[in-house]
Amino acid sequence: MHMSECLHKDSIGPVSFYDKKLTLGKDGFVLESGKSLPEVSVRYETYGTLNEDKSNAIWVCSPLTADAHVAGWYKPDDKHVGWWDSLIGSGKAVDTDKYFVVCSNVLGGCKGTTGPASIDPRTGMPYGSTFPTITIGDMVHAQKQLADELGIRHFYCVIGGSMGGFQAMKWAIFYPELIDRVILIATSPGFSAQALGFEIVGRDAITQDPNYNNGDYYDKQIPAAGLANARKLAHITYLSAKGMEARFTRNDIRIEHPEKFYSGSSLETYLDHQGTKFVERFDANSYLHIAHATDTFDLATEYGSLENAFKNVKATFLNVNLSTDWLFPPDQSRQITEALLNDGKVVTSLELDTQFGHDGFLIECGALGMAVSRFLGGHLGEVKTTGTPAFHSHKDISIIDSMIPAGARILDLGAGDGLLIDTLWNKKKVTGVGVEKNFTNILGCIERDVPVIEKKLSLKTLESFADNSFDYAVFNRTLPEVRNQRLMLREIMRIAKHAIITFPNFGSWEMRWALCYHGRMPKSPEFPYEWYETPNIHCFTYRDFVRLTEAEHLEIEKIISLNEHGLSKVLTKLGLVNLGTERVVAMVKKA
Template identity: 35%
Template sequence: MSVPRRLLSVARSSIPHTSRCARRTPQSSFAFTRQQSNVAARKLHQQAPRRAQAATAEQEAIFESTNPALSFPCLDAVESRSETLSRRSLSGPEPSYTSGKHLNFHSKKPLLLDWGGILPEFNVAYETWGTLNGDKSNAILLYTGLSASSHAHSTESNPQPGWWEKFIGSGKPVDTDKYFVICTNVIGGCYGSTGPSSLDPANGERYATRFPILTMEDMVSAQFRLLDDLGIDKLYASVGSSMGGMQSLASGVLFPDRVGRIVSISGCARSHPQTIAMRHIQRQVLMTDPNWNRGFYYDNVPPHAGMKMARELATVTYRSGPEWEQRFGRRRADPSRQPALCPDFLIETYLDHAGEKWCLQYDANSLLYVSKAMDLFDLGQEHRNIINKVRHENQGKLQAFVEGRVSGNEDGLDTCSLILPDQPYEEKEQPADEASVNTETSPSEVPEDLVAGLRPLANIPSLVLGVASDSLFPAWQQEEIANTLKRAGNKHVTHIELGKDKSLFGHDTFLLDLENVGGAVKSFLG
């Protein structure tokens, strides 16, 4: 005997669905109160025994979930990795962040950072290619992107291909028959240079988040300490892409008499809100991983899940939509299988692989510090004035440290007095005349503040290269650099923009396009 439709609804509404993929039923179907359910149930049990047995049998069939629970192999993999790392952490730090054998410059002279922090001593990991000539005038300093090591090209001690392998070498765009090429790992990084994972000489413990806030200019200053040690007074050229393009410009602003040429590829003269927002999200994803532990995760399980997601977010900005349309389209990894909530489309599996591959190759704290330094980047004169004032005020702190009167953080100041506002930010209505200002500003109309800030580069020949398909550092930002340099009086600015007909690789074009990017660099260097 079948159970009445009304009683089936009651029975279903009283059963918790344990399946993760149970179908949702319209709320109106479950309008009965608990009391009504109990009444209906009592009526059901008052039926004749045979009818009751039939009803019970049918109910039991109904009580089993209609659909099986989904499996989540992507989450299983993360949990398995955590368990493995937990066991390994008992025998030492996991993992060790390194990119292979490299040279090391150790400075025992303290470095005062822009925002008042002090590194009592520091290391700069570096590698070189080519030969430094007699008067040391053929040196090129190559700046890296956010997560790159000093290993831009293979060496005898480290034969693994470098991140710019095809661009460096005999007869290549950066010709080692002509130039002595130096590439460093930035301070704040984790591939040999001093960063959050390094030991603090004051107590022998890892810095973790006791590491001071950095700027791009701090990184450049440390690199020029290396040049001093090598006896190189002036660079033939500074060359950089992405974050390296920012540093290349900063080197000319800080040391205009020591830089002969500037190459800035897919960089900017100041960080803009869109990229700041993206890096903020990456940091928040990472910092909310419980294993991050306010930065003190060394010798324990690292925040690999947060790192994986942060990298996946970043990877979305490295390539272009049109390229992914051609490369992946809407294809699924296995169309014969039922869709899943874990990586299913080819683009999802690509992002998952990119995050998984990288999450234990780079230190989480380094990502936080280096990406924040990118956000703080601004070569405008107003910002430079603020930094110069802060540095002047902290000279006494540095002198006291040198004389041994105080340690780096015994000045009685709260090094992080940031508090959240009582009220969240709210949009304010602007007058119509103000809201319409600069809505159609031409890229040629650059801020006077930026013109003043880049004036030290007026006499330095500069190559500025952008890519139309770049969504992370859009081509208008390189156009802004070029126009600002011209307004600052620089008559030797070469500005190249690769259209989408030449490259669909987005921001990663500087790593992949040997013909157009490499060709432009080779022609400019001479």
């Protein structure tokens, strides 16, 4: 993966690593397999200061081939800063002025923590082929013991991207009481079959290398060719197809080339470089063991279902997927969000647009940083929410408020910057989750601590919500924006017991007058857009809506006519409700 190559001057500065030999009982460090390691040493780094009540610790879980060096630099002439230096530091998203940040090298690694290349104290020789199978759970257990020994008993947040996300989920599952927040980035509940396929091929490339020798090569030639080829393959999966297309160029090589089977692409030297660099910095046995831990990580299989895996977690989650990531594809990442939602947990989910594929989690620190900062209670970067001021206005909110009882759980479809849920939470402990498509609005939601799912409104959006998982679904002015209102109403009545729908009435006298008199598509305060660019793709009248509820056998529990114009008020008083209503607020349920 690309190391973030920020300037040293923006970095937290000089840092050190520490090695801690864990204090173990006579059974040593017992692994999930039942086997044990006689001793475990963990390399880690810390930045910032643990505060007096020990409430400001943030634990960073490292991805597959990274290390404990997540921020800062060791020597002024270091070519690289830590691998997440762009996210972690003074005044950055994970602000080391406020938080005590810890990152350790994983168990099984080759960057200071006990792994296959470490000396087995029982033999005085490297473990090699005798190193036992390890799991993501084992990695987390080693980290937990390190935390204990560092005096950290509570975690403001646990953060992990990629395989780091696997660990972060295990943290939340193992120690639900200790963790306030979890941030997952570009991760999934386990590898897809496709990703696993690449893992298998990469693994075989190493184990088929004649120098591999079942893992006992430390006093001989290392399996460099196999390891390099495994890395080349893995590296391709870290990039996006689009990003690769833009980056590499082709030569016309219809004439014979000195290097046999040379493809004629600049990708050749790039991949060679990636392979060579990796062989210099990583041990093949560590790669095999850590990769195997990720291969066998599969929460749904291990716990029976993903919902089951998360049923006891207590943390609030931020789950971020990357648009062009196909190693941990958005759809898989969303499964985490969906399971948490179906468990009634608190989760916010973002869809980060990037062309960098999986590597984006190390590169896209701008948007990601703003979201992470807000999730941690900070305010990094300027955010202008774009919600039209009229929307989720105080009037809307007070009417919707009047319909929703204290303690209800709501789904706000088109949540804007989260004002509705925020207000109802503060007033009467209404919980809920928003669905919103606009990223800056979503940052607004995060800033308000309103859980929000980044999605466009569509039938597909709602598929993943469990039956009756909400008391109220709210469409505040968003129902005209979907493709099929009839199917949408059906879907909503599957998910929520009640629906509260506000919509501008295309049947008001103003609309009728504008169309009849001017012969043009009407505009009004309720319909402020030009016809060719309105988000309202299916407008409808008060009467249309009532007829549709009848056809769908829904009971209108309450229906409120809103109007501002004097004539509208008069018409409504005269009983000409469809004419007099500028906007409708209706609450419906299954009849």
